[in-house]
Amino acid sequence: MIQTLDQIFVLLKHWLLNFLPAAWQPAVGVVLSVVCIIGVFPALFAFTTVLERKGIGRIQNRLGPNRVGPFGILQPIADGIKSLTKEDIVPLKADAAVHFLAPIVLVVAVFMGFAVLPMGRNMVLVDMDAGLLFYFAMGASTEVSVFMAGWSSRNKYSLLGAMRAVAQMISYEVALLLSSVVVVMMSGSLSLVKIVAAQNQYSWGLPHWYIFTPWGFAGALMFGIAATAETNRSPFDLPEGESELVAGYFTEYSGFKFALFFLGEYVAMFSIAGLGATLFLGGWSAPLAALQFIPSWMWFFGKLMVAMCVFIWMRGTLPRLRQDQLMNFAWKFVLPMCLLNLFVAGLWRFMGDGLLRWVICSAILILAYVGMGWGEMKRKHLGPRTYRYAE
């Protein structure tokens, strides 16, 4: 029974394919999986928008949307109808073709990433040997669409937003890659399926997730920062920083194209959260050996939603950085930490089992973190202040 539930989608697909001649089966199988992905994630996106608005509402002591449907859960449908029926405005001087293509390129590139993500046991569209590489290649092409949008709009704010976006995404692309290299080093494979398999082991009932090692924790932290920047989320939402650039690169988009940008952004968040879960949180594996009876895909989506909640929480709390600070942070803090982490991961590998490698690896990372933090603060004279009073 547990087995069946775990594999229910796989079995369902096989059962459906059995009605078809054998020659058609591989092609139709792929189409079926793609349709599922294209169906599931926009639905999840709709749910997440409500979750985000209600969550931020609660953080701000408001109720959030509560008028459409019970507790406002039908809000995304209303939003969808609104954006579909809205007039699609293209600026007179815009480069119409590029302006039209940009949101499509974004959505396509974002969805491509899901091809290699294992969403459950045996639930992966393509088990590529270089899965991680494919993912980053696809992830990097979203930058093109952002720049297309910003450039073709012929709007100064769009242009500024696109410039910011490209600079930011390229910088953090490096950090993203370097922070995930440690996982590749330890698991010895670029295939995401193998990476999950390597983490799906348990000792004393606890899983061998990479986040539970010093280098894995540091790597996950760096990956989280880079992922937030990569998806333009708060506190790194400068390309669309409302108070500065109106809406950044999609200032001139309206109606359904705007909705596509919105969708692309959220789906990119899902996909990067899924990658993070795969790399550091054991993908679809259960957090405790005793909990393995719960289907694997539920764990994957559970971890995804937890990551989303963290994104929402950060968005409701953190102000945004400035462009130069953001770049400084990427090149002067995240990148060195990632490189150090590579070294620490190597050290970990060659030190063998024992408490000593825990102590040494953690000490190196903590010292570097504290040192860099303090150094930065002293250099820029930042810090809490005391104030004087006049009677």
Place this chain on the structure above:
Amino acid sequence: MLGEGILKGLAETAKNFAGSFVSAERMITVQYPEERIAPMEAARVFPFLVYDSKHPEDSLDWEAGMRCVACQICEKECPPKCIYIEKSKDKKPDFVGKMQIYPARFDIDISVCMSCQICVEVCPFEAIKMDTQFELATDDRFGALLLDRKELAKSNEYYHHIHPTEAAEVDARLAAEKAKANAKVKAAADAAVAKAATQPAVPAAKPAEGNKQE
């Protein structure tokens, strides 16, 4: 610069998130059309004209009991000049029985009115007061936002209902004024009676009749 400030901030928002489910004090939002806060006694929206009436439900009573005497002070003092008054040609008795001019036309353009309450303050006759009714949206921009005499007239009972404390004070003041006026009238009547005793003249019955009217 180690991120502890950020963590503190995150803790604070988490506290607010959890607190919003627990404490009602944090959630100050009112779900407006379903939930309503009782209007505050001091609240002011647009002015109305008070009339005294024995039968507030009687639709014809408003004209007779209107306190306004068309003195046009409010029209003059109104900062955005949204009041428009035409005096009547004839006179009718007011609440103390004195013959007074009444407003033949009294319009307030509430699209111009800014709810400042200055008309209420300058009115020496306690005739104009502030309403608390605020749901006045209409699709007729020019006609429906110009309130005429009839639309502006509200009974003293209504005034008591929306501003109980203030209305009680006003009533007390008016009663005192009236008593004073009555005493005067009475004195005048007495004098007239005394005069009538010496020489036959018209009996002073008319002011007494005016007294009865409330």
Place this chain on the structure above:
Amino acid sequence: MTPSTIDPERLEGWNRPPIIEPDGEGDLLEVAMGPHHPSTHGVFRMDLALDGERVIRLKPVFGYLHRNHEKIAETVSYLATMPYTDRLDYICSLTNNWAYALAVEKLVGQEVPERAEYLRVILGELTRAQNHASSIGFLLQEMGASGTPLMYAFREREKILDLFESLTGSRMMCNYMRFGGCRVDASPVWLDAVRKVVAGLPAFVDEFERFLSGSEIVMARCQGVGILKPELAINAGVTGPMLRASGVNYDIRKVDHYGIYDRFKFRVPLGDHGDIYDRYMVRILEIRESIGILEQALKGIPGGPVMDPKAKIRNFRPKPGEAYGRIEAPKGELGFYLISDGGPNPYRYRVRPPSLINLTVLEDMCLGSNVADVVLIFGSVDIVLGEVDR
């Protein structure tokens, strides 16, 4: 340091904005920020010339909300101007009322009863608290944070606005003060409600400080950005929290002792750097001082009338003369200059708007910094366009 000593040897023109040369080649990007930009409060425009994201030139453009308040006031009576003053700085209408009432009282030599003075102080300090709360909320909102700080500030402001409504009848357009006192008396119930709200204010300030004052991002964004030198601040007529954040001890409550401010013990917080963070913190510390004043005032409020019985409501005609009255409004020095020719309307009615004059140095603070900083610096000036354009 005595910031107000000006070296006479220094070149004239030291108080002009700096000239920034662009780094690279190529054209400058000219951006009209506003009037439909999300953080220019709707009706303000800055014409920027950008070199990359660096601001080379900045020209503020005003007048989108101009309705010639001063001309209107010269055509209506003294009393009828009172509700119009609410609409100057519509966040803190009560201090506007107070400043105008003070100027007219100076013009006619009117006395104000003690209870009315206490009520004015209570309302003035409540106004200051809610203005500073919403102003730092707006400042941090412009930094991002999805409006959370603003919502916390507004949650607190809501309670204070409810107090205003239950006393004056309106939440924002209070129209409460009169020449020679206040319009209505406060009931003991109302004073108890104020005590309750004031008792809750420190918790709010603490929460706000835990939430963002120590945040590394806030420090990185605000410290050392938009520095205003004290000499320039004085010379450019900057007043209010902005002046004090530059380290100049000048609080009109302490200097003029208008009303009954000399009866209360309070301190004036001063910043040392004159940057955005100092302006932010000075406002927070001023809320704390205001709470202290409120507690003292609520303890000491005497009974008695709230209007001078000799004060006139109708047929108010001051004798010919002129007067300049000013108070420490939450945004700075709010002054009213009145000339009377003996008529029922002022001959000349002039508002000294702190928001407009504090914007004089916007250019000086912004040049050479980033677009993102311009928004923050503009937010830290704390203006209301109703007062800037009048």
Place this chain on the structure above:
Amino acid sequence: MKTVEEIKTAIEAAVPGVGLTIIPNPGPSGQHSLLLAPEHAASVAKFLRDDAEFTLDFLSNVSGVDWPDKEIAEKVKVTRQVTKTVDGEEQSVEETVEEVRKHVQPGFLEVVYHLYSVAKKHGPVTLRMRTINRSDQVELPSLTPIWRSAEFQEREIFDLYGVVFVGHPDLRRLLMWDGFKDHPMRRDYVEPDDYEYEPTPHDSVLLKAKAHQAAVAGRESAQ
């Protein structure tokens, strides 16, 4: 704080040849002011700002005032020779008659500066300057080089009153748009009939709106 007379003496000692007049304030506020000759304004302002005793480093308020041409009617007693027929004989008799003489007092624009000291915490000292007339000789020296806070306020006065401040670094309109012609705060300003009126159901605005619309319709049909 010193009285106006003392300030006047101090300024006169420091800036020779300065034309200063005390303008008394009859009202109870007692804020008397000093009328300054425009040609000495800059040096007086500099003295007031930098002098150790005054240190009026803070220019709080600058406001313009418009004083239009005033027609003053005076009753004057005049003695004149009249020929009268007294007792059938023409005689020249001296007679005193009351005559109303009208003369126009020329108007001017006035700028009032309120100065305070942040260092010494005193004030206000009120300075005034007057233009020669209201039409063509409306130049006054700008005090913006001395006190930066005059920058926007002088621009506003230029905009709303039409005083031209010589030496102002950036004299443009502040509140009205650049193409605007008149100066709305002047007392003889007539609002132009060229913008959309918000018609209200009664009062002069409606009449004005109707007249304006009729005029516009007439203009359009004529074209």
